[in-house]
Structures are given as structure tokens and as C-alpha cells.
Amino acid sequence: MEPINTIEEATQCIESFVGRPKEFKLPISDQLQDPIGINMAVITDTILKRGWMPDGFQQKDGYRIYQYKDGE
Numbered sequence: 001m002e003p004i005n006t007i008e009e010a011t012q013c014i015e016s017f018v019g020r021p022k023e024f025k026l027p028i029s030d031q032l033q034d035p036i037g038i039n040m041a042v043i044t045d046t047i048l049k050r051g052w053m054p055d056g057f058q059q060k061d062g063y064r065i066y067q068y069k070d071g072e
Contacts, residue, residue: 003029003063007039011046021052021068029063 004010004027017024032039044054047068055069 001025001027001065003027005029005031007032007042010043014043014046014050021050021055021070024052024068026066026068027060027063028066033064 004013010026010028010032013026014024026043028040028043032043034040047054048071051071052068053071055067057064057066
């Protein structure tokens with residue numbers, strides 16, 4: 001799994017995904033984890049527009065794999 005390094009790449013990946021949110025995994029590079037959280041706020045906004053909710057993440061070496069679920 002190759003980590004995503006830009007907001008644009010992340011939003012395109014989210015918007016183009018076809019399937020259930022439980023099947024979607026979003027590998028975000030630690031470089032994109034800014035101290036204030038603005039980058040993840042933009043990415044999460046794209047997730048919420050799809051009607052998905054965050055469902056945790058797994059920390060890997062140099063990136064996190066975010067998981068999602070249906071909005072409730």
C-alpha cells in the first residue's frame with residue numbers, strides 16, 4: 001500500500017472510490033499530518049460529503065491507514 005502525500009491525491013481517491021466505506025482504506029503519509037490538523041480536516045470533509053464516518057486508523061511506519069463506515 002503506497003501512502004498518499006497530497007490533499008489532492010487523497011480527495012481524488014475518495015471521490016473516485018466505488019464500493020462500501022468498510023472496503024475503503026486511505027493510507028495517509030505522516031508528512032500530511034500537520035500540527036493543526038488542517039490537511040486532515042479537508043480530507044475528512046470529503047469523506048463526510050460521501051456520507052461516511054471515520055472508523056479509526058492503523059499506524060504504520062511513515063503513514064496511517066484510515067478506515068471508514070456508513071454514516072449513522
